[in-house]
Amino acid sequence: MSPPEDLELEYRSFSLPLAEPLETADGTIESRDGFLVRLVDDGAPGGTGPGDGSVVGYGEATPLSGWTESREGCQRALERARDAIRSGGPSEALEAVDRQVAARHALALALADLQATRESTPLYRYLGQGPMVGRVPINATIGDGSPAETADAVRTAVDRGFDCCKLKVGLRSVDADIERVRRVRETVGDGVELRADANEAWTYEEARSAIDAFGDLGLSILEQPLPAGALEGHAALRDLRTGVSVALDEGLLEHGVDAICDAEAADVVVLKPMALGGIDVARKVAAWLTELDITPLVTTTIDGVVARTGAVHLAAAIPDVPACGLATGDLLATDLGRDPVLFEKGSAVVPQAKGLGVGDVWGER
Structure with missing residues (x-):
């Protein structure tokens, strides 16, 4: 730079x-x-x-x-x-x-x-410095709710064009969360990718019970099932070979890439540019992870339009990036300016204007 x-x-x-x-x-x-x-x-x-x-x-x-x-x-x-x-x-x-x-x-x-x-x-x-990228895939995020409420929320997201949904789990019992995922799978069938994010909620025994059931239900990724410090526990969950990829989010900030790699604790690592200190840092970490055969994906931290658009550009700069958690603008009642990113058919349309493409946000308010 x-x-x-x-x-x-x-x-x-x-x-x-x-x-x-x-x-x-x-x-x-x-x-x-x-x-x-x-x-x-x-x-x-x-x-x-x-x-x-x-x-x-x-x-x-x-x-x-x-x-x-x-x-x-x-x-x-x-x-x-x-x-x-x-x-x-x-x-x-x-x-x-x-x-x-x-x-x-x-x-x-x-x-x-x-x-x-x-x-x-x-x-x-x-x-x-890569080729033109028109779109990046995104996931819908589904909050806590009863099995019926969760299934309805996923159905609504699928009707809006999403083919990947991440369910928040860990606020209920493990059995209740398993039932929520089962109901969703029965509702939308096998054509929708399902993920779950436990936000460090479980013990190892709880996480093992969940990941065994989730494997049978075709869950693709289980994010941060254990506390951030439990690298060995996450590695043990990977060793179960359930078919569910283990993702670390909070664990990246606590341990760094080298420790995660040495412990063989993750298949996927979540990159939050705001928490990592910038899209330049996140881009370097993404390249590093890719070299180590660990999949990077990008999410926001409920940011305004400037940071969200930066995260979309970051995702577009990562080759073959999986569906990312970028569709969070709807969580805000007001914003810093017009959102230049169009979300449609389960993807974010990447701005092609020079720079970020957010316009004159300084004069918006």
């Missing part, structure tokens, strides 16, 4: 209410609060920014409890980045926020957006 010098970094806070409150292990989320970042190079030719000849790059920092720094820590980091980019340029600014992953995500995304815009190329091609 070699963005121009003499950049100005600006940021402003936002609060995006959710369409409905979301219950999590860390409490109820009613809004997503963070910072919109804008980088401006007023001396660049052929620009699109606020001044004549300027180029702009946008980023987003949306902290999430348990995954990133606090909102206060994020703001302090952005202040450091603003000072550092004036005195030392992009590299010094990135170094100033290296330990604050949400702030670094915003800065790295803005730098990448700015440079891809300068090069008149879509962001995914700037990240991956």
Whole structure:
């Protein structure tokens, strides 16, 4: 990455209410609060920014409890980045926020957006230097509910064009979750890919009981069935050879790729760009995982449109990426701007405009 010098970094806070409150292990989320970042190079030719000849790059920092720094820590980091980019340029600014992953995500995304815009190329091609990608596959996420409610929700998603659905499990007994998956499979048949995400909810014995039953029901991926620290337990679940791939999400942040590989603890690893510190970091991790024969897939953390669109570009930069968790905009009641990504027939249509393609989100509010 070699963005121009003499950049100005600006940021402003936002609060995006959710369409409905979301219950999590860390409490109820009613809004997503963070910072919109804008980088401006007023001396660049052929620009699109606020001044004549300027180029702009946008980023987003949306902290999430348990995954990133606090909102206060994020703001302090952005202040450091603003000072550092004036005195030392992009590299010094990135170094100033290296330990604050949400702030670094915003800065790295803005730098990448700015440079891809300068090069008149879509962001995914700037990240991956690969061929044109028109679409990336996506999954629908189905929350907790009774067997009948879950089956109805999956049927609705399938009617909307999704052929991959991820069910949230772990809030009920294992037997109840097995029954939910069974009812869904009976309802939609074998043509729909089903996954489950337990969010660290189970003991090893519970997870073993679940994965044995899920194998018979044709579940493709079981995500984070055990606590993040239980690499050996996840490896033991893989050794059962049930046909269900074991995915790690929280486990990646706790252990890193090397430890996961050494323990042979995962078939799939989930990449959350906001939690990893940027789409540049996530892209490198994806390439590393692929070399190790571990499948990377991309999800968001209920982000605004700037970060979500960045995640879509990241997924498009990963060859043969499986269905990703990118269709989360509907969880928000309001957003930072117009969503440039069209979701249809179980896929995200990748923006082909230069850079992110989100337009002038700075002037939206």
